[in-house]
Amino acid sequence: MKRVLVLVPGLLFLLSATAQFNVRGKVTGKDTGLPLEEATVTIKGKETHTHTGNDGRFRIKVNTLPDTLIVTHIGYDAFEFVVTDQETEFTVGLVPVPVQLSQVVVSDSRRAIRQVMQVDLKTNPVNSAQDLLRKVPGLFISQHAGGGKAEQLFLRGFDIDHGTDVRITADGLPVNMVSHAHGQGYADLHFLIPETIRDIDFGKGSYYADQGDFATAGYVNFTTLDRPEQNLFKVEGGQISSFRTVGMFNLFNRQSEENNSNAYIAGEYNYTNGPFEAPQNFNRVNLFGKYNASFGARNSISVLASSFNSKWDASGQIPDRAVKQGLISRWGAIDPTEGGNTSRTNIALKYRNRISDSEDWQTNFYYSKYDFSLFSNFTFWLNDPVNGDQIHQSESRKIYGMDNRYTKYIRGDRSEWTLTGGFGFRHDMVRDIQLSHTGQRETVYEYMARGDVDQTNISGYASADWRSGKWKVSPGLRVDHFIFNYADKLEPAYKTLAEQKTALSPKLNIVYSPTGNLQAYVKTGIGFHSNDSRVVVKNMDERTLPATYGADLGIIFRPIPELIIHPAIWHLEMQQEFVYVGDEAVVEPSGRTRRMGADLGLRYQPAKWIYLDADISYARPRAIDELKGADYIPLAPELTSTGGVSVQPFRSFTANLRYRYMKDRPANEDNSIKAEGYFVNDLLLNYSRKRWELGLQIENLFDVEWREAQFDTETRMYNEPAPVSEICYTPGVPFFARVKFSILF
Structure with missing residues (x-):
């Protein structure tokens, strides 16, 4: 329900109707007192609108005083108020209500x-x-x-x-x-x-x-919480020897007119043996902490730190013939010595300065320490009939980086501009990156690749959003410069190989909004992905930064408040799918490719207690330079869909039924071998009270047999006379139920 608040008596009613006035304010959650980012502020009866920043503040220009503003935000009741004074910075506290699809604003x-x-x-x-x-x-x-x-x-x-x-x-x-x-x-x-x-x-x-x-x-x-609403302690347990526990705790929350600060920590432990005959012995430990502080109305910082460590055994991919011949079950293994361990520690600091009501500056510094060790065997005894084909991939890495962003808002009589510029750098220092042929995770038979990588990406970009009436035009340009260095330790004499490359990526988006419930857009742009330094420095004539050229045409349409429809058609061409295959230390260039497709998103909430969603994606991926019939791109998906229904028949109980579907897709270039599609359902039931929650999650509700990862691979099993090329796969999870219990305080 909208409530009307007259903030100042109407002493300024006689102001000229042709004048323009700047109205400033701050939007907070009435339950927490914290600022609300991305709240929409609209002039009633007009399409003019703005949004709050991460400090909850907004500024909007009105033509007359008094005028009526409407403030909306996902998960909060809309608030309507009359403004008669441009001198006061208003504070609006929004009251939380259940999340509704009708709260979405179709404006951008x-x-x-x-x-x-x-x-x-x-x-x-x-x-x-x-x-x-x-x-x-x-x-x-x-x-x-x-x-x-x-x-x-x-x-x-x-x-x-x-x-x-x-x-x-x-x-x-x-x-x-x-x-x-x-x-x-x-x-x-x-x-x-x-x-x-x-x-x-x-x-x-x-x-x-x-x-x-x-x-x-x-x-x-992904963006993490600045502050949890409540402290949380959760335990989960279920089939296949699975156990998980999570804790999330507010350390302090200090609020004052000048300075606000808060901090919280979170931790997670995860263990499972999986459904495999050879236990996974999977362990993962996560720690996370975040501190936020604001200094006055214009400065704020956020500091986060996280660390995780994971270790596991794996059964790996299994050949289809081994299961059909009864040599192993679909939960068995050809080489049960696969597995690995990995860890990552992150530190990041974000600083924001609201220079003025129309200028904003953000800086983000980050550092990561990363280690990786993986033992795999994809071909079994194909290359080494005596010792087997186990490989070891490992590295130790440090990442240093910084991103800066400046935003300027310019509001005129009939149009407005948002100008954004940014620059940054990222440096990866990778030591002893290697691929080796091993046995039983111990013996090293041969190093196939080993060296040190230093890779730097220096970037800058500029973009503009121009709005006038029902139109929005957004041009942009990005420049990325890469410096690649690789010292190959397998060479007899030390030498650093080096290469540099620059990519220019222009963008142009055009949006037309004839009504508040319909928006059409055209998006175009050039993108790229970098290639592996080990390839770049040894193949300087190859494409270092293969580009993509793409375009989208779509609409977002809300025919009724409870329904949003989002169809789009798209086209994308890639200059060169030239990638480094780490499993073999070789390059697989696959030439130019073209993809065309269509997406459809549906969200429907016929009543407050039921929510339906579905996303359908179709693509036609093809290699441009190959003959028809031999131009399929292996494992590229053609038709996928996800969705489900969520019901809340009464306040304390919710039920979610989800599905995911992938159609059969080519596993090789001529489509003679297919990767099987699947249709899998999951169910989540949850009962909530003020201080505790009880949940039941079931994966693969109908216990279908499906294949998760699939590859057309040439393999040879022990004592097999000749290799065979066929689908190797990891089986998808069977019916798997686990119970969750949470305490909130």
């Missing part, structure tokens, strides 16, 4: 999509580290090692491997690892604790000037 495609994601997160909370990426519409994942390795990713007709063509960040920290021992762009998100996630921002395509390396199919950014 990027912001509207982010608000829909906030509704999704409130309605269908994240329950595991894997769920973090599954929340992104159209993004599919496959886990190779039950939570040990980073997930294999699929988006917009790309088999992204572990992150080659999607840029992933968390609180400004880069997640993708350049020149990684296991593969370019390797993105391991397991250092995040799901309960600490506040928001997920994402965008498909290469249309955003503030997104650089790897942002070809899209980008994803």
